[in-house]
Amino acid sequence: MTASPPPEARTTVLVADDHPLWLGALERDLVEAGLDVVATAGDGPSTVRRARATRPDVLVLDLNLPGMRGDEVCRALGDLETRVLILSASGEQLDVLAAIKAGATGYLVKSASATEIVDAVVATARGEAVFTPGLAGLVLGEFRRMATAGDGDAARSSAAGERQRAADRPIPELTERETEVLRLVATGMSYKEIAAELVLSHRTVQNHVQNTLGKLHLHNRVELVRFALARGLEDPNGDAAGVGD
Amino acid sequence: MILRGALVGVTDRSVRTGRPEPIVVEAFSRGLDWFRPAAAAYAGWLAWQRHDAMARPWVAYVVVAVLMAFSLALLAYRRRTTLLLGVEVLLAVAGIFATLLADRPEAVASGQFTLPTIWAAGCVVGAAVLHGRLGGVVVAALIAVADVLEVGTPTVTTWHNILLLFLLGGLIGLAVDLAREGLTRYAQVVAERERLRERERLARVVHDGVLQTLTFIHRRGDELGDGGAELASLAADQERALRRLVTQDLTDDSRVGVVAAERDLRPLLTAREADRVTVSLPADPVTLPAERAVELDAAVGAALDNVIQHAGPGATAWLLLEERGDDVSVTVRDNGVGDDLDHLMSAEDRGRLGVSQSIIGRARDLGGTASVTTRPGGGCRVVITVPRREKESV
Known part of the structure; x- marks a missing residue:
C-alpha cells in the first residue's frame, strides 16, 4: 500500500493466468497503459478469493486455470460487479461458450496484440461487450x-x-x-x-x-x-x- | 462393485487360486464346494441302504467318513492347488477300489455302484476348474480307468458313466478356459484404454503449454522489430497448426455416432484459417452429406482465392459458418479494395471463370444460392447458402 493514491477513475484489474511469463507480460502491459492491477492469481480458487477481496472492475481470466474451469470461476463471481474478460490461448469453443453463458462479457484470443488487449480491458470496464468474430x-x-x-x-x-x-x-x-x-x-x-x-x-x-x-x-x-x-x-x-x- | 448373481465380471483376487478369476469360475468352485459334502452324504445313505447285502459294511462306512471329512475340510480350507487335487483324485480312486473289499464279487460284477458314487465326479469338475479342459479330461480318464479296473468286465452303465465324466470334464473345462481367456483380453483392453487416456491427458497439458508459449513468442516477437517479426510469424504459423490439430482431435471424438457418410463442415473450414483469414464457427457440429460438404468447402475456397487475387495486398478475410434452418450458410467477407459488381460478374465474358463459375455455379449445383456484394473500396461479401440435403428433383 505504498503506491501513490490512484485517481478516482483508474480502472482496477485482477489478472488470472497460470502461465508466469504471460501473467508478467500482461500485468506489465496493463500497468503501462495506466490501469491499476490490484492483484494477480495463478489458479481458479485463488482467483475467486482475490476477486472477492479486491472487487476489481475487470477480471482478465485465462480459460484454463488449474483447480476450476473458466465457467465455474464466472459462476462463483456472479454476484459481484466485476466484469469478466476471457483471454484464451486454445480457443476451445465449448469452454468459451460455457464461460460466456456463465456471465463473462468479453472474449479475446491471446494472440491479440497488447494494444488490443488493453483496449478490450478498458472497454469491458466501461460495460461494453468485447466480441471477437469467433x-x-x-x-x-x-x-x-x-x-x-x-x-x-x-x-x-x-x-x-x-x-x-x-x-x-x-x-x-x-x-x-x-x-x-x-x-x-x-x-x-x-x-x-x-x-x-x-x-x-x-x-x-x-x-x-x-x-x-x-x-x-x-x-x-x-x-x-x-x-x-x-x-x-x-x-x-x-x-x-x-x-x- | 460386482452384482451378486451376475456371471460376467471379475473377482479382484480369488481365495482359491490367488489371482483374479472370472466370476463364472468362482461360481463353479463355490458350487463344487457344496457338492462334495452333499455327494458324500448321498454315498453314505446308499451304503446304509444296502449294508445287509455287503460283505464288509464297515469298509463302506470308513470310506464315506473319510470322504465326508475331506469334503468338510475343503469348505474351511479354500485354497485349491494341484497337490490337493491329486489327494482328492487319490481318495476317489481308493474309494472305488475299496468297493471290491466292501461288496461281494458277484455284486461288483453286476455293476453295483462304487462306494464314492457321484463324489468321484466332483474331482473331475475340480480339475476342470483348476486346469481347464485338459485337467478335466485327464482326471476323467483316471476315474474311468479306475472304474473299468474295479468292475473287471464293464457293463453298459459303466460306459455311460464314463462318457458323462468326459463330457463333464471337457465342457466345464472349456467354459473355464473361455472365461479365463476373456478375462485376459478384458485386462488388455482396460490397460490399453488407460494408456490412451493418459496419453490424451498428457497431450492436452503439452498442447496447452506449447500453445501459450507460441502465442507469447508471436506477441513479443512482433514488438521486437525486424528479427523478431520473423520469429513471430514462425510462431504464429505453428500456433495455428497446433490449434487446428487439437480441435480436429476433439471433433473426431465427437463424430462417434455420426453416420460415416456425414461430414462436419467445421474441420474443413478451420483448415482454411491463416494469417489473414479468421474463421467463426458454431460450437456444435454442422453435418452435411460428405460430398456436399466437400463441394461447399470448394466454393468457399474459390471465394477465398478471389480475395487473395483481387482484394489487394493487406486485405483480411473473415469466414462465418451458420445454420439457418434446413440451410447451411457460409459468409466470406474481406476488407480489400472491392470491385464494381458489374465488372466482377462480367469477368466470365472476359474469359475469367472465377466468381461466376466456381462460386455461383457450385452453389447452384448444390441447389443453393450465392450472393455477392461489393463496391469499389468497400471490400467484398460473398454469402453461399445451400440446403443441407439434396432436394427431391421432380
Whole structure:
C-alpha cells in the first residue's frame, strides 16, 4: 500500500493466468497503459478469493486455470460487479461458450496484440461487450441451437401438458437486427463500420451486441433457478417443511 | 462393485487360486464346494441302504467318513492347488477300489455302484476348474480307468458313466478356459484404454503449454522489430497448426455416432484459417452429406482465392459458418479494395471463370444460392447458402 493514491477513475484489474511469463507480460502491459492491477492469481480458487477481496472492475481470466474451469470461476463471481474478460490461448469453443453463458462479457484470443488487449480491458470496464468474430459466430450458433432444440422438444412431446411446459419455458430469440449485427461482427467488422453500414449510431450497435449477451445470461440464470427449484422440491427437508403445517 | 448373481465380471483376487478369476469360475468352485459334502452324504445313505447285502459294511462306512471329512475340510480350507487335487483324485480312486473289499464279487460284477458314487465326479469338475479342459479330461480318464479296473468286465452303465465324466470334464473345462481367456483380453483392453487416456491427458497439458508459449513468442516477437517479426510469424504459423490439430482431435471424438457418410463442415473450414483469414464457427457440429460438404468447402475456397487475387495486398478475410434452418450458410467477407459488381460478374465474358463459375455455379449445383456484394473500396461479401440435403428433383 505504498503506491501513490490512484485517481478516482483508474480502472482496477485482477489478472488470472497460470502461465508466469504471460501473467508478467500482461500485468506489465496493463500497468503501462495506466490501469491499476490490484492483484494477480495463478489458479481458479485463488482467483475467486482475490476477486472477492479486491472487487476489481475487470477480471482478465485465462480459460484454463488449474483447480476450476473458466465457467465455474464466472459462476462463483456472479454476484459481484466485476466484469469478466476471457483471454484464451486454445480457443476451445465449448469452454468459451460455457464461460460466456456463465456471465463473462468479453472474449479475446491471446494472440491479440497488447494494444488490443488493453483496449478490450478498458472497454469491458466501461460495460461494453468485447466480441471477437469467433465469439459472435459461437453466440449465433448457440441461439440457433436453442431455437431448434426447443422445436424438437415441442415436436416430440405430444401430450398437452408437455406442450404447455415447453410454452412456459421461453426460448430466447434474437431480433432480426441483433442477428444482422452479430453476423457483421462475426465477419470482422468493427462497431464503427457496422454503424456506418446499417446507418445506426455507434451506441445502438453496442446495445444490440450487449443485448444478445444479456439474453444468453438471462436464459442461463432462468435455467439455473429452475434447476435449483427442482432440486429444492425434491429435498426431503423441503418436503417435511411443506407437510409440517 | 460386482452384482451378486451376475456371471460376467471379475473377482479382484480369488481365495482359491490367488489371482483374479472370472466370476463364472468362482461360481463353479463355490458350487463344487457344496457338492462334495452333499455327494458324500448321498454315498453314505446308499451304503446304509444296502449294508445287509455287503460283505464288509464297515469298509463302506470308513470310506464315506473319510470322504465326508475331506469334503468338510475343503469348505474351511479354500485354497485349491494341484497337490490337493491329486489327494482328492487319490481318495476317489481308493474309494472305488475299496468297493471290491466292501461288496461281494458277484455284486461288483453286476455293476453295483462304487462306494464314492457321484463324489468321484466332483474331482473331475475340480480339475476342470483348476486346469481347464485338459485337467478335466485327464482326471476323467483316471476315474474311468479306475472304474473299468474295479468292475473287471464293464457293463453298459459303466460306459455311460464314463462318457458323462468326459463330457463333464471337457465342457466345464472349456467354459473355464473361455472365461479365463476373456478375462485376459478384458485386462488388455482396460490397460490399453488407460494408456490412451493418459496419453490424451498428457497431450492436452503439452498442447496447452506449447500453445501459450507460441502465442507469447508471436506477441513479443512482433514488438521486437525486424528479427523478431520473423520469429513471430514462425510462431504464429505453428500456433495455428497446433490449434487446428487439437480441435480436429476433439471433433473426431465427437463424430462417434455420426453416420460415416456425414461430414462436419467445421474441420474443413478451420483448415482454411491463416494469417489473414479468421474463421467463426458454431460450437456444435454442422453435418452435411460428405460430398456436399466437400463441394461447399470448394466454393468457399474459390471465394477465398478471389480475395487473395483481387482484394489487394493487406486485405483480411473473415469466414462465418451458420445454420439457418434446413440451410447451411457460409459468409466470406474481406476488407480489400472491392470491385464494381458489374465488372466482377462480367469477368466470365472476359474469359475469367472465377466468381461466376466456381462460386455461383457450385452453389447452384448444390441447389443453393450465392450472393455477392461489393463496391469499389468497400471490400467484398460473398454469402453461399445451400440446403443441407439434396432436394427431391421432380
